Amino acid sequence: xxxxSLRTELLRLAVPLVKTxxxxxxxxxxxxxxxxxxHKEPLSEAAVTSIFGSGDDARRTLIQxxxxxxxxxxxxxxxxxxxxxxxxxxxxxxxxxxxxxPEAFALLATPKFSSLLPLDPSVAVRHNIHIANEACNLVGxxxxxxxxxxxxxxxxxxxxxxxxxxxxxxxxxxxIAYAAAELVQLAQPESPDVPYKVLKQQLDRSQKAxxxxxxxxxxxxxxxxxxxxxxxxxGL
Amino acid sequence: xxxxLRQLRPLVPKAPVRLSPFSSVVxxxxxxxxxxxxxxxxxxxxxxxxSGEPQGTRTTHFGFKTVPEEQKxxxxxxxxESVASSYDVMNDAxxxxxxxxxxxxxxxxxxxxxxxxxxxxxxxxxxGDIALRILDYAREKHADRETSVDVVDINGExxxxxxxxxxxxxxxxxxxxxxxxxxAQAMPEEEFPSNTYDLYTIxxxxxxxxxxxxxxxxAYRVLKPGGTFACLEFSRVNNPLFGTLYDQYSFSVIxxxxxxxxxxxxxxxxxxxxxxxxxxxxxxxxMIVDAGFTTGGMHEGKGGTWTDLWGGIASIHTGVKx
Numbered sequence: 001x002x003x004x005s006l007r008t009e010l011l012r013l014a015v016p017l018v019k020t021x022x023x024x025x026x027x028x029x030x031x032x033x034x035x036x037x038x039h040k041e042p043l044s045e046a047a048v049t050s051i052f053g054s055g056d057d058a059r060r061t062l063i064q065x066x067x068x069x070x071x072x073x074x075x076x077x078x079x080x081x082x083x084x085x086x087x088x089x090x091x092x093x094x095x096x097x098x099x100x101x102p103e104a105f106a107l108l109a110t111p112k113f114s115s116l117l118p119l120d121p122s123v124a125v126r127h128n129i130h131i132a133n134e135a136c137n138l139v140g141x142x143x144x145x146x147x148x149x150x151x152x153x154x155x156x157x158x159x160x161x162x163x164x165x166x167x168x169x170x171x172x173x174x175x176i177a178y179a180a181a182e183l184v185q186l187a188q189p190e191s192p193d194v195p196y197k198v199l200k201q202q203l204d205r206s207q208k209a210x211x212x213x214x215x216x217x218x219x220x221x222x223x224x225x226x227x228x229x230x231x232x233x234x235g236l
Numbered sequence: 237x238x239x240x241l242r243q244l245r246p247l248v249p250k251a252p253v254r255l256s257p258f259s260s261v262v263x264x265x266x267x268x269x270x271x272x273x274x275x276x277x278x279x280x281x282x283x284x285x286x287s288g289e290p291q292g293t294r295t296t297h298f299g300f301k302t303v304p305e306e307q308k309x310x311x312x313x314x315x316x317e318s319v320a321s322s323y324d325v326m327n328d329a330x331x332x333x334x335x336x337x338x339x340x341x342x343x344x345x346x347x348x349x350x351x352x353x354x355x356x357x358x359x360x361x362x363x364g365d366i367a368l369r370i371l372d373y374a375r376e377k378h379a380d381r382e383t384s385v386d387v388v389d390i391n392g393e394x395x396x397x398x399x400x401x402x403x404x405x406x407x408x409x410x411x412x413x414x415x416x417x418x419x420a421q422a423m424p425e426e427e428f429p430s431n432t433y434d435l436y437t438i439x440x441x442x443x444x445x446x447x448x449x450x451x452x453x454x455a456y457r458v459l460k461p462g463g464t465f466a467c468l469e470f471s472r473v474n475n476p477l478f479g480t481l482y483d484q485y486s487f488s489v490i491x492x493x494x495x496x497x498x499x500x501x502x503x504x505x506x507x508x509x510x511x512x513x514x515x516x517x518x519x520x521x522x523m524i525v526d527a528g529f530t531t532g533g534m535h536e537g538k539g540g541t542w543t544d545l546w547g548g549i550a551s552i553h554t555g556v557k558x
Contacts, residue, residue, distance in 0.1 A: 007530060041462060044347070044435070045347035046345070047556040050532065
């Protein structure tokens with residue numbers, strides 16, 4: 001097995017161990033016992049440092065690998081799922097390791113270099129947007145409304161811009177809904193059903209809000225075209 | 237002397253010690269000081285003579301000079317025999333003591349003793365710098381008194397210095413330390429069996445070896461599955477301005493210090509030149525991967541195969557045998 005693929009393989013084998021060992025260097029060390037030709041002992045600290053990084057860097061590597069595995073799990077759905085089903089499956093992925101997640105997110109949010117801020121808030125935003133983007137792509141929401149084959153001046157027309165905004169709006173709405181649901185999941189681990197209800201409510205509300213915005217946009221286009229027609233008839 | 241011994245090699249039957257054509261191994265544990273055995277010390281395989289090819293068909297670098305491959309070991313041996321007694325003083329003078337920080341960082345990254353006793357081998361570790369740090373780290377951080385280190389060096393004089401150093405420590409007369417004379421490129425299997433060691437270290441020594449791939453191959457052989465290879469070596473400075481200053485310092489000040497402190501300019505000139513001939517970090521990382529080791533990403537820093545120290549003046553490369 002090539003060197004780089006062995007590293008990937010070890011990470012893949014370490015992900016199921018997060019349930020029992022948490023996002024720790026121990027989980028990475030134990031992964032060697034699950035190789036096709038298993039080692040007799042877990043990897044040493046030197047070996048974990050060599051392959052995955054020293055100190056908490058190795059733990060961050062494991063957390064990233066776990067998150068990528070979550071996305072792969074979303075992609076593995078055989079029947080075309082809805083956005084709700086995809087986000088629910090992502091919430092379900094959290095359940096076995098719920099107790100370890102707060103520390104994992106705190107570790108990711110800790111700035112790697114000395115900074116004025118004790119936490120890096122962009123990590124949480126990027127996490128939710130990434131999940132929302134993957135989920136929206138999987139339900140087929142690709143069109144960003146940019147008609148690249150047209151000249152620049154044509155691309156600036158209102159319908160084109162509206163399409164681009166819709167792309168961003170869908171993802172923002174999904175990200176906000178998922179963030180709210182995940183927050184409830186972390187804050188109330190004793191109520192496993194509540195996050196799913198929150199997710200559904202948030203998605204419904206955002207759907208209605210999106211519809212309202214689109215209707216307002218449509219009405220605005222109608223009004224703008226009317227004024228344009230009036231202006232032309234007056235010779236402006 | 238060495239060349240005539242090698243020429244006699246096909247006619248002389250293999251003897252256990254002095255006339256053996258292959259690397260001779262003398263085990264020097266804590267009870268016995270290593271004897272100076274330059275004439276019988278590891279001469280290593282000589283592909284030209286043993287295969288009947290004419291001398292000088294394969295060459296290598298000795299600093300900025302080009303020399304026949306079979307001569308490099310003797311030349312390097314002469315250098316280190318010359319510098320052995322003042323090696324530590326010179327290291328302090330040349331690096332202004334910084335080499336101690338580098339070695340501390342090197343050993344700290346390896347966490348010896350963190351998961352119980354480990355069998356370590358420190359190659360080209362004659363004066364015992366790294367070995368002592370490994371044992372001290374295991375003892376102080378993890379209360380581990382079972383980790384052991386085999387110090388291996390081709391040069392008897394350097395091993396003598398190491399033995400003297402260890403006589404002043406608590407590890408003298410314990411099974412935790414042993415001194416062995418052998419060639420890093422061809423360690424005899426009866427003395428260094430395969431799949432034996434948990435940790436293989438080589439600090440500021442690999443650039444002096446004739447064939448780096450052979451050293452890596454031997455390292456892979458003697459390590460257990462899961463064992464770690466770690467190399468601390470001078471490397472390439474990436475910043476052009478800093479690199480220029482470093483070159484000026486290396487080629488002007490260090491040989492001068494060699495003259496003043498050790499009375500040996502030539503040897504220190506070689507040491508400085510040999511640094512420039514060693515492959516840069518990514519190339520050496522690729523050699524480690526080619527030897528079969530699993531490494532981090534092909535980049536410097538966190539999760540990477542190497543870590544630069546002081547802008548690349550020295551670099552730590554690691555790999556794991558999986």
